[in-house]
Amino acid sequence: xxxxxxxxRKGAEKHLKELVDNLARSNRExxxxxxxxxxxxxxxxxxxxxxxxxxxxxxxxxxxxDADEFIAFIVGGAARMQTLINDLLAFSRVGTRGKALAxxxxxxxxxxxxxxxxxxxxxxxxxxxxxxxxxxMADKTQLAQVLQNLIGNAIKFRQAGRPPRIHIAAARxxxxxEFSVRDNGIGIDPQYxxxxxxxFQRLHGLxxxxxxxxxxxxxxxxxxxxxxxxxxxxxxxxxxxxxFTLPAADYSP
Ligand code: ADP
Numbered sequence: 459x460x461x462x463x464x465x466x467r468k469g470a471e472k473h474l475k476e477l478v479d480n481l482a483r484s485n486r487e488x489x490x491x492x493x494x495x496x497x498x499x500x501x502x503x504x505x506x507x508x509x510x511x512x513x514x515x516x517x518x519x520x521x522x523x524d525a526d527e528f529i530a531f532i533v534g535g536a537a538r539m540q541t542l543i544n545d546l547l548a549f550s551r552v553g554t555r556g557k558a559l560a561x562x563x564x565x566x567x568x569x570x571x572x573x574x575x576x577x578x579x580x581x582x583x584x585x586x587x588x589x590x591x592x593x594x595m596a597d598k599t600q601l602a603q604v605l606q607n608l609i610g611n612a613i614k615f616r617q618a619g620r621p622p623r624i625h626i627a628a629a630r631x632x633x634x635x636e637f638s639v640r641d642n643g644i645g646i647d648p649q650y651x652x653x654x655x656x657x658f659q660r661l662h663g664l665x666x667x668x669x670x671x672x673x674x675x676x677x678x679x680x681x682x683x684x685x686x687x688x689x690x691x692x693x694x695x696x697x698x699x700x701x702f703t704l705p706a707a708d709y710s711p
Contacts, residue, residue: 612641
């Protein structure tokens with residue numbers, strides 16, 4: 459390689475490093491922004507919420523039907539905003555509150571998650587099965603959050619008249635494990651495969667399924683923090699399989 463080439467390559471490397479540094483910085487700033495905004499919004503919102511509730515309690519039925527209705531809208535709006543802010547905070551905490559990765563036995567973690575979801579599983583006659591799962595490098599709390607969100611969704615988006623059947627498996631690919639969470643629920647139209655991972659994006663009205671659309675965004679952020687990727691495959695009316703990769707515990711870079 460000539461001097462010319464080396465100089466060019468050094469230049470390109472330097473440029474790339476600057477780009478990566480800039481990206482990391484703007485990412486940190488965004489995270490900080492989401493945290494501060496959601497945290498500081500809570501205080502004035504609490505004021506709106508508590509005084510509109512007070513108004514409803516003290517003057518309900520005295521100001522006319524219109525006024526009662528308007529107050530109810532304010533109370534409802536404030537409650538919904540509180541939920542969104544809490545979700546935004548939870549989302550920004552994936553980066554700021556994450557713990558160091560350590561070897562985790564995914565079988566133990568799955569048992570814990572199934573125990574947490576016991577009521578939903580029993581109420582919906584759901585069946586959760588799994589293959590033997592591996593040890594992975596993970597933040598235990600966050601990995602539990604991912605599994606709980608995915609299994610919870612598999613139950614929530616079940617097909618009417620068909621009890622949820624959910625299966626968790628893992629396949630090794632070089633230094634990674636790819637987990638899959640498969641369900642027999644309502645499925646997702648392929649045109650929405652990207653959109654569902656975006657914060658606050660949902661495909662259904664609140665009246666049909668409760669939720670704010672944060673679950674999958676948090677899952678994806680957690681998986682990416684672990685150096686993994688997340689995706690979905692699905693056939694509408696038949697079911698969905700969510701995949702995510704995590705570094706194997708026996709791999710050291
Ligand atoms: P939420 O459950 O609060 O709506 P999520 O981020 O967990 O938010 O999911 C986003 C959207 O993706 C859901 O509203 C739903 O339309 C779709 N979705 C997620 N999981 C499933 C699933 N297992 N089966 C079918 N649709 C799903």
